[in-house]
Every structure is written in structure tokens, then in C-alpha cells.
Amino acid sequence: MQELSLYILDIVQNSISAGASRIEISVDEDTAADTLAIEISDNGCGMTEEQLKRVSDPFYTTRTTRRVGMGIPLFRLAAEQSGGSLEISSEPGKGTRVSARFVRSHVNRLPLGDVCGTLTALIRLNPNLDFCYMQSLDGRSFSIDTSELRRILGDVPLDNPDVMSWIAGYFNEQSELLSGETDQTI
Amino acid sequence: MKSLAELQAIRDKARMQMQMRKDNSEAIRVVIGMATCGISAGARPVLNAFVQEIEKRRLENVVVTQTGCIGMCQFEPIVEVFVPGKDKVTYAKVTPEKVPRIVADHLVNGNPVMEYTIGSVMK
Numbered sequence: 187m188q189e190l191s192l193y194i195l196d197i198v199q200n201s202i203s204a205g206a207s208r209i210e211i212s213v214d215e216d217t218a219a220d221t222l223a224i225e226i227s228d229n230g231c232g233m234t235e236e237q238l239k240r241v242s243d244p245f246y247t248t249r250t251t252r253r254v255g256m257g258i259p260l261f262r263l264a265a266e267q268s269g270g271s272l273e274i275s276s277e278p279g280k281g282t283r284v285s286a287r288f289v290r291s292h293v294n295r296l297p298l299g300d301v302c303g304t305l306t307a308l309i310r311l312n313p314n315l316d317f318c319y320m321q322s323l324d325g326r327s328f329s330i331d332t333s334e335l336r337r338i339l340g341d342v343p344l345d346n347p348d349v350m351s352w353i354a355g356y357f358n359e360q361s362e363l364l365s366g367e368t369d370q371t372i
Numbered sequence: 373m374k375s376l377a378e379l380q381a382i383r384d385k386a387r388m389q390m391q392m393r394k395d396n397s398e399a400i401r402v403v404i405g406m407a408t409c410g411i412s413a414g415a416r417p418v419l420n421a422f423v424q425e426i427e428k429r430r431l432e433n434v435v436v437t438q439t440g441c442i443g444m445c446q447f448e449p450i451v452e453v454f455v456p457g458k459d460k461v462t463y464a465k466v467t468p469e470k471v472p473r474i475v476a477d478h479l480v481n482g483n484p485v486m487e488y489t490i491g492s493v494m495k
């Protein structure tokens with residue numbers, strides 16, 4: 187996988203499989219510290235300490251269709267190859283948090299890629315779940331929280347085509363603003 | 373203490389299930405494999421192509437959902453199409469370029485695109 191946004195999509199699938207109803211994704215870039223941090227946290231079934239230990243082990247999976255689980259090992263590899271690291275914390279019945287840290291300027295650091303494509307895919311496929319996406323760059327930030335959108339939408343579902351295109355439009359506007367303003371300050 | 377957000381999530385979930393029950397009996401279901409194998413093989417652009425095509429044609433009776441790994445990773449992206457009253461059709465190695473024909477021939481006109489199915493791709 188050549189984009190961090192695809193790893194995000196994959197790690198969020200774990201949260202969905204764990205029965206999560208709310209998944210928070212954050213991408214935080216700090217140019218001075220030269221870091222890019224991705225955090226995915228969910229309120230799914232969580233893992234016991236025993237399970238958590240085995241997840242760090244590649245090839246651990248609770249799926250029955252295939253014996254190997256590659257999602258977390260691949261994400262860890264992507265982080266470590268760019269001089270970063272991956273951490274997972276989890277509590278049964280509470281949820282799970284996956285945090286990856288990357289060295290932002292490292293040659294092997296994959297591009298963030300189409301995060302908007304990942305977010306809209308997740309919402310379109312799971313209109314009944316809540317996603318909160320937060321992105322920050324050097325302390326400035328924007329966020330999209332489907333639970334807030336729902337409050338406005340009432341009966342209209344999130345996967346309504348007009349709603350979906352509003353979400354994509356809002357995302358692109360906000361992320362342009364975020365990266366554009368930095369260019370001005372440089 | 374229960375939060376308002378929680379209450380709204382419960383309310384929306386109940387509404388969604390009502391809609392799903394209705395959809396299950398009438399709607400065509402397009403199910404895309406979204407496990408690690410599917411995503412790394414290109415499931416995201418395939419999904420977006422389906423969504424675009426379905427919206428372009430204003431198809432109201434199609435539900436797009438996801439599934440995990442079904443154990444045939446080498447054939448991902450895999451898309452399963454369930455038309456009510458018909459056998460499931462499994463498409464393998466789907467690309468965004470194949471999607472308009474699957475939507476036109478299969479979802480609209482009811483004729484599965486045999487050359488894109490897993491049986492043909494395996495040969």
C-alpha cells in the first residue's frame with residue numbers, strides 16, 4: 187500500500203469488525219518536530235492483555251477465513267521504515283487506540299494520499315457509524331464529526347448523495363486551507 | 373449519565389435497521405471486500421467507481437456494503453452482487469474500468485458480466 191490513507195482505511199476496518207459505533211481518526215503534523223502522527227481510536231470490543239500481546243506478533247488474527255492477520259504488522263512496518271513506531275492500547279469492553287508516529291521528512295515516509303477518499307468510503311459503507319476526523323498542522327486544525335452532521339440532518343441519512351458530496355467538498359476546502367496557510371507563513 | 377449524542381446514535385441505528393430490513397427484501401446489494409487484501413489490491417477506487425456510477429444513473433434500489441476477507445485474497449478486489457431472487461454473482465480482480473459495465477449490464481439490465489466473474493478470471 188502506497189498511501190497512509192489506505193492504511194487508515196484498513197486499520198479502521200478492525201474497529202468496524204470490533205463492533206465500534208464511533209471511530210476517531212486524527213492526523214497531526216508538526217513541521218518543527220518533524221513528526222506525523224496518526225491515531226485511530228474506537229469504542230469497539232477491545233482486546234484482553236493476552237490478545238494485545240499477540241497482536242504485536244505478525245500473523246495473529248481472530249478471523250477464521252485466513253490464518254494470518256497482516257493489517258497491524260503492515261502499518262507498524264510503514265511506521266518503522268520511516269523511523270517511527272506504532273503503539274496499541276486496548277481495554278476489553280472499552281475500545282482500542284492505535285497510534286503510529288512517522289518521521290515526517292523521512293525518505294521512506296509514505297504520502298498521506300487521498301484521506302478524503304478514505305473518509306467518504308467509510309461513511310458511504312457505514313452510514314450508521316460515527317466517524318470523527320481531525321487533522322492538524324503546526325497547531326491549526328479542522329475536523330469533521332458525523333455525529334454533529336447528524337444533529338443537523340435529522341432524518342436524512344449520511345449516505346445521501348448530496349450529503350456525501352457536501353462532506354467531500356467541505357473536507358477538500360478545509361484541508362486546502364490548512365496546507366495553504368502554511369505556505370503563506372513560510 | 374447518558375449523553376444526547378448517544379441517544380441520537382441509538383435513534384439513528386434504529387432508523388437504519390428499519391431501512392435495512394426494507395432494503396434487504398427489495399434492493400440489489402453490492403458487497404465489496406474491504407480487508408487488508410482487498411484494500412491493497414484496489415478496493416477503494418472500485419468502491420468509489422460503483423458509488424459514482426450508481427449515483428449517475430440515480431439507482432435507488434442498490435445498497436453498497438462491505439465485507440472482510442473471504443479467503444481468496446489473490447482474486448481481490450472481489451465484489452459480490454446479490455439480486456433478490458437470483459444466485460449471488462462474484463466478480464474478481466475488479467477495476468474501476470470494469471464497473472460501468474457491471475452497473476449497466478448487471479444492476480440495470482439483470483445480465484451478469486460473465487467474463488468478469490471469478491469463474492472466468494480463474495481460468
Ligand SMILES: Nc1ncnc2c1ncn2[C@@H]1O[C@H](COP(=O)(O)OP(=O)(O)O)[C@@H](O)[C@H]1O
Binds near residue numbers: 201
Ligand atoms: N480495533 C480493534 N479492536 C479489537 N480487536 C482488534 C482491533 N484491531 C485489531 N484487533 C485484533 O487483532 C487482530 C489482527 O488484526 P490485523 O493485523 O488487522 O489482521 P486482521 O484484521 O486481518 O485479522 C484482529 O483479528 C483482531 O482480533
Ligand SMILES: [Mg+2]
Binds near residue numbers: 196199256408
Ligand atoms: Mg485488519
